[in-house]
Amino acid sequence: MKRIIPFLVALTMVVCLSACTSGGNGNSSGNGSGTDEVKNELLGDEYKLNYTSDKEFLIYPYGGVPGKLRVYDANGALIQDNIEISDDQMREYYRQLKETGMTMTSGGYYMTYQDYVRQLKFCEEFDIKMMVYDANLVALLKNTGIGNGEAVTTILENYHELFESPAFAGISVDDEPSPAELSGFKTALQRWRLIEEIEGRELIFYINLFPSIAFRTSSDGTFSDYIAKFVSEVDVDYVCYDHYVLFKGRDGNYLGKDFLYNLITARLNGGGRKMYTVLQSIKYGGLNRELECADDVTFQMYGAIACGYEGFGWFCFWPPVPNDGATNFGAAAYDRQTNQPTPTYYYLKEGINEVKKLQDVFFNFEWQGIRTVIGTDNNDGGENEDFIMSAAGEISTPGILGVKTQQDTVIGVFKDKEGQDGYMVVPFVEPSSGLKNKVSIQFAGCTKVAVWENGEQKVYTAPDGKFNFTQTSGDGYFIVPLA
Amino acid sequence: MKKLVSILLTLSLAIVMLASAACTPPANDDVVDAGDIPQGVTISENGKEVYAGTKDGKTRLKISYANTGYGSAWLQVLSANFVNENPEYWVYLDGDPGLTDSVSTKLDTGLNLSDVYFLLASNSLNYSRSGWLEDLADVYNSKPDGENGKTVYDKMPEKWQYHSWEPYLNELHQYVYPWAQSITGIAYNKTMFDKYGWEIPKTVPELVQLCEQIKKDTNNKIAPFVYPGQTGGYFYMVYTWWLQSAGYDAVEEYFQFETPEVFNPDKQPEKGKLEALQAFVSLFGPDVDYSLEGSMSKNHIEAQIAFLRGEAAMIPNASWLEAEMKNDMPDDFELRLMEAPYLETARKNPDGSYEKYAMACSPDYAIIPSKAPQKAAAKKFLTFISRDDMLRLFTKYAGTLRPFEYDITPIWDELTEFTKSCIEINDGARYWLETTRADMYTHGYTQTFLNTTNPFPSLIYGPKSSNGTTPEAFCFGEYTYALDNWSTWLAEIERSKA
Structure with missing residues (x-):
C-alpha cells in the first residue's frame, strides 16, 4: 500500500497542475507583444551577468516533522496517537523536507525535548537547521527570580544536546506577542546573547509578530507602531510577521487587499533589519483556501521579495489539529489520515525551488522602495486599494522612463553596490488566475537587459531602452538594465 | 500564527439575489429585472458604476460591501434607484469578499476610505470605541417614507433597536445600521423528499427517524446531512433549540452574564443549552x-x-443558500428551508402549540467612517434604502428580509418558493439575535460558549476520541470555568473601567 500512495499523489498532482497555469513563462521574450512595438533579441550566454553570493533565503515551515505521528479520521477525530516514527521513516520525512528547499525547520507539533534532540541528527544529515521551541527553556530565559549567570548555566547544562549540534539554529521565543508584551523580552534576550558569546555563534531568538488585521481598535495602536516598537524593544537583526491572503469566495479565488500594505509597512518600520514573513500554505476557516498550484507559492514569495524580504515561513507544513476550538484547519503539506505528502507539498517544492534560483542576484542588491503600476486591465475604477495604502513605499524611479502593464503590478526597486539598478516585476493579481501581464518598460541609458525570468537568467537586446515581455500570474522577473 | 487565526474566524455568511425570468444581466452573473432599473440609469458592464445620464460633474458615492452570499444585484438595484432620485451623485460599488477582516486596516489608515461599508457580522464595538465611525443618529431619526411615516429607528424591531446602540466615551451612540435579517433552519432537497415521500419532521425525534428512513430508502447511498465543518458547520438550529427549551427571556438573561449561575447546567438557561447540544449529538x-x-x-x-x-438530503443553512448557489443549482432542484424541529422539552403556549422562535446567525451591518469623504451622501443613501419600496426591492434581490416593518405582499408572487419557505419560518416567530452590551461579553470574558467559539467538532468526535467530549462534560466544564474565574474577570473589568 505504501507504494501506491506516492503514485496516487503524483497522479493528483498531474490533475491539479493541469488546472493551474504554472509559473513558467511561455512567452517571455516579448517580441512586440507589449504595447509598444519593439524587437527584443535573445543574446548568448556570454552576455549573462555573474552575480554570486554566499547568502541564502531563510525558508522554514511552521509545523515541521512531528515527534510522533497522529492519525485522524475524515471528520478530524483523533483515532491513533503517539505512533513511533522509525529512523527510516524519519529520514524519509527529512529527505522530503530538504527537497522542498526549506533551509530550517521549526520542529513539529507536540515536540518533546527528546524529539528535538533526535531530529537534530536528521537535520545534520540533511544540512537543515533546526529552530527549537521549548517552553521551559524560554521560561528560564525570562525568569527574573534567578540571576543571569544561573539561568545561562542551567540552560547550557539542561539543553547541552542542542548546543552540541551544528544544526541547532536557535529558539522560537514567542508567537504574536501583543504590543504590551514587546517590552518583556529584554532579560531573555540579554541572557541569550550571553549564551551566544559562550557558544561562539549566532543563534536565532525568534519572535513572530501579528499582521495589520490584528489591530482592530485605535487603542491597540497601529501596525506601524507595533513594528516600530518591536524594533526599539527587541534588539535582534530581523523583523518577522505573518499574513495570509489567498482566499476563495463564492465567485472564485481572490487576493486579500492588504498583502502589499503589510509588506511595506513592516519593511518601512523595520529599522533596516532583515525582513521575514510567514506565508500561507494551509486551508482554514471559510475563506482561506488551500494551495492550488506552485504559482500560489511563487507569488507570495516574489511579492515579498519585491519589498526586499529574504525570510519565508510557511503556515503550515504538517497540519495542526483539525479544530482548535475556534478554527478548522484543512490539510497542509501532509495529510492527517495518511501522514503522506499532499499536492500542497509538491506545490511548495516546485515554487520554493524556483524562487531560490534568484538568491545570488538578490543578495547583491539593496532594496530601495517600490513603484506600483495600475494595469490596463484593472477592473476597480483605475484604483488599487492595496497600492494606495502602500504609498509610503513608493519612490521615484529615474531609471524607468516609462512603464505600462496589463495587470496591476508591483516593481521592487533595487541597487547593487556599484549603483546598478535592478527591478523585481511582479503581477499583483490572484496567483492561480492564470492572467497574462503584458509589460512594456523603457529604461534610461539602456541597450540590453539581463532578466531572471522566474529564476532563469536571460539577456535580451533593448532597443531604445525598451523591453517588452509577458508574464503570467505567479511570475516574478528580476530585471537589470544594462548600458 | 494560530492565535490570530483563531481570533479572526467567525463570520456568518450571506445572501444574494434571486433569479427571475425576463431579466437583463448587468454583471457578475447577477440578474435584475429591467423594470427595477429606472429609465436613464446605467449600470456599467462590470457592475461597479451606477449613474443617471452621465457621471460628469457629479459627486461619487463609494460603497464597499462584503461580496459573499448576498452578491451584488440588490446593491446595484438600490443604487440605481438612489441616483435616479439623487442625480447629483453617482455610485461606485466595490465588492470584496474579505472586506470584513480587512476593514479595520482601512479605517486605521484612513486612506482611500469608502463612504459606506456593508460588513458581515463582526465586532463593530472595536471600531466605534476607536472613534472611527460616524454617528448615524441622523439616519435613525429620519423618516424615509415621508413626514407621515415612521422614523428609521421606529421601523425596526426592538431587538434590532437595542443592537443599534453602542457605547463610546460612556455614552451610547448609533454607529451601526442593520443590513439583512437572515433566517436559519435546515435546507432540504424537496425534489428528493417528494420522490421518497419523506415528511417534514415536526420534532427532533421525528428528525432522527427521518435520518434512519433516508438511509434505509436510499440503501445508504444518500446521507441525511452534509454540513460545512470547515466553516463552523452552520448548526444554527442549536440556538433555536436552546430558545425552545429555555425561552426567550432566559436566553436573554444568559447574555446579560450577571452571575456564573447562568452556566449552571442543572437549571435554565444553561439547561436549555445542554438539551440543545444533546439534540445535536443525537444527529451528528x-x-x-x-x-x-x-x-x-x-x-x-x-x-x-x-x-x-x-x-445528502439536508444541510444546516439559512436564507442565503439559494442566492449563493444559484449558478450551481440543477434546473430540476427544488430547494426549501424547514424550521428547526422542536425539542421534546420545547416550551408550549397555553393553547398547546409550541412557542415559535426564529434565530439570526448574527447581525450584519453597515457603517460610515468618520473620515469618509461623502458622509452626508452616505447618510442619505442609508435613509433611502430604509424606505418601504426599497426594502421590498432588497427582499426581492437578496432573498431575505431586512429588520424593518414593511409589507412584502406586493412582491410575494415575485419571490421564489425557497424565499417564501424562509419567510414562513419567520412568520409568527419571536426573532432572536445574539447582541448584548454586558461587560462580561464586551470585555471578552464570556461568549455563547465558554472556552471555545465552536464546540461542535468536539461533540462530533465524542468522548472516545481524545479531542472529543460530551454535552454534559462540555456544559459542566463551562460552569466550573465560570465559577473559577468569575471574580477575577469582575476585578479586571473594574480595573479597566477605572
Whole structure:
C-alpha cells in the first residue's frame, strides 16, 4: 500500500497542475507583444551577468516533522496517537523536507525535548537547521527570580544536546506577542546573547509578530507602531510577521487587499533589519483556501521579495489539529489520515525551488522602495486599494522612463553596490488566475537587459531602452538594465 | 500564527439575489429585472458604476460591501434607484469578499476610505470605541417614507433597536445600521423528499427517524446531512433549540452574564443549552452515522455543492443558500428551508402549540467612517434604502428580509418558493439575535460558549476520541470555568473601567 500512495499523489498532482497555469513563462521574450512595438533579441550566454553570493533565503515551515505521528479520521477525530516514527521513516520525512528547499525547520507539533534532540541528527544529515521551541527553556530565559549567570548555566547544562549540534539554529521565543508584551523580552534576550558569546555563534531568538488585521481598535495602536516598537524593544537583526491572503469566495479565488500594505509597512518600520514573513500554505476557516498550484507559492514569495524580504515561513507544513476550538484547519503539506505528502507539498517544492534560483542576484542588491503600476486591465475604477495604502513605499524611479502593464503590478526597486539598478516585476493579481501581464518598460541609458525570468537568467537586446515581455500570474522577473 | 487565526474566524455568511425570468444581466452573473432599473440609469458592464445620464460633474458615492452570499444585484438595484432620485451623485460599488477582516486596516489608515461599508457580522464595538465611525443618529431619526411615516429607528424591531446602540466615551451612540435579517433552519432537497415521500419532521425525534428512513430508502447511498465543518458547520438550529427549551427571556438573561449561575447546567438557561447540544449529538454525534463522510473538512461552498449534487438530503443553512448557489443549482432542484424541529422539552403556549422562535446567525451591518469623504451622501443613501419600496426591492434581490416593518405582499408572487419557505419560518416567530452590551461579553470574558467559539467538532468526535467530549462534560466544564474565574474577570473589568 505504501507504494501506491506516492503514485496516487503524483497522479493528483498531474490533475491539479493541469488546472493551474504554472509559473513558467511561455512567452517571455516579448517580441512586440507589449504595447509598444519593439524587437527584443535573445543574446548568448556570454552576455549573462555573474552575480554570486554566499547568502541564502531563510525558508522554514511552521509545523515541521512531528515527534510522533497522529492519525485522524475524515471528520478530524483523533483515532491513533503517539505512533513511533522509525529512523527510516524519519529520514524519509527529512529527505522530503530538504527537497522542498526549506533551509530550517521549526520542529513539529507536540515536540518533546527528546524529539528535538533526535531530529537534530536528521537535520545534520540533511544540512537543515533546526529552530527549537521549548517552553521551559524560554521560561528560564525570562525568569527574573534567578540571576543571569544561573539561568545561562542551567540552560547550557539542561539543553547541552542542542548546543552540541551544528544544526541547532536557535529558539522560537514567542508567537504574536501583543504590543504590551514587546517590552518583556529584554532579560531573555540579554541572557541569550550571553549564551551566544559562550557558544561562539549566532543563534536565532525568534519572535513572530501579528499582521495589520490584528489591530482592530485605535487603542491597540497601529501596525506601524507595533513594528516600530518591536524594533526599539527587541534588539535582534530581523523583523518577522505573518499574513495570509489567498482566499476563495463564492465567485472564485481572490487576493486579500492588504498583502502589499503589510509588506511595506513592516519593511518601512523595520529599522533596516532583515525582513521575514510567514506565508500561507494551509486551508482554514471559510475563506482561506488551500494551495492550488506552485504559482500560489511563487507569488507570495516574489511579492515579498519585491519589498526586499529574504525570510519565508510557511503556515503550515504538517497540519495542526483539525479544530482548535475556534478554527478548522484543512490539510497542509501532509495529510492527517495518511501522514503522506499532499499536492500542497509538491506545490511548495516546485515554487520554493524556483524562487531560490534568484538568491545570488538578490543578495547583491539593496532594496530601495517600490513603484506600483495600475494595469490596463484593472477592473476597480483605475484604483488599487492595496497600492494606495502602500504609498509610503513608493519612490521615484529615474531609471524607468516609462512603464505600462496589463495587470496591476508591483516593481521592487533595487541597487547593487556599484549603483546598478535592478527591478523585481511582479503581477499583483490572484496567483492561480492564470492572467497574462503584458509589460512594456523603457529604461534610461539602456541597450540590453539581463532578466531572471522566474529564476532563469536571460539577456535580451533593448532597443531604445525598451523591453517588452509577458508574464503570467505567479511570475516574478528580476530585471537589470544594462548600458 | 494560530492565535490570530483563531481570533479572526467567525463570520456568518450571506445572501444574494434571486433569479427571475425576463431579466437583463448587468454583471457578475447577477440578474435584475429591467423594470427595477429606472429609465436613464446605467449600470456599467462590470457592475461597479451606477449613474443617471452621465457621471460628469457629479459627486461619487463609494460603497464597499462584503461580496459573499448576498452578491451584488440588490446593491446595484438600490443604487440605481438612489441616483435616479439623487442625480447629483453617482455610485461606485466595490465588492470584496474579505472586506470584513480587512476593514479595520482601512479605517486605521484612513486612506482611500469608502463612504459606506456593508460588513458581515463582526465586532463593530472595536471600531466605534476607536472613534472611527460616524454617528448615524441622523439616519435613525429620519423618516424615509415621508413626514407621515415612521422614523428609521421606529421601523425596526426592538431587538434590532437595542443592537443599534453602542457605547463610546460612556455614552451610547448609533454607529451601526442593520443590513439583512437572515433566517436559519435546515435546507432540504424537496425534489428528493417528494420522490421518497419523506415528511417534514415536526420534532427532533421525528428528525432522527427521518435520518434512519433516508438511509434505509436510499440503501445508504444518500446521507441525511452534509454540513460545512470547515466553516463552523452552520448548526444554527442549536440556538433555536436552546430558545425552545429555555425561552426567550432566559436566553436573554444568559447574555446579560450577571452571575456564573447562568452556566449552571442543572437549571435554565444553561439547561436549555445542554438539551440543545444533546439534540445535536443525537444527529451528528459519534454514535450515529447521518452525515456525509468528510463533512468536517468541507467549507460552505463545498458542502452546499455536495448537497446540490444529491449526496445528502439536508444541510444546516439559512436564507442565503439559494442566492449563493444559484449558478450551481440543477434546473430540476427544488430547494426549501424547514424550521428547526422542536425539542421534546420545547416550551408550549397555553393553547398547546409550541412557542415559535426564529434565530439570526448574527447581525450584519453597515457603517460610515468618520473620515469618509461623502458622509452626508452616505447618510442619505442609508435613509433611502430604509424606505418601504426599497426594502421590498432588497427582499426581492437578496432573498431575505431586512429588520424593518414593511409589507412584502406586493412582491410575494415575485419571490421564489425557497424565499417564501424562509419567510414562513419567520412568520409568527419571536426573532432572536445574539447582541448584548454586558461587560462580561464586551470585555471578552464570556461568549455563547465558554472556552471555545465552536464546540461542535468536539461533540462530533465524542468522548472516545481524545479531542472529543460530551454535552454534559462540555456544559459542566463551562460552569466550573465560570465559577473559577468569575471574580477575577469582575476585578479586571473594574480595573479597566477605572
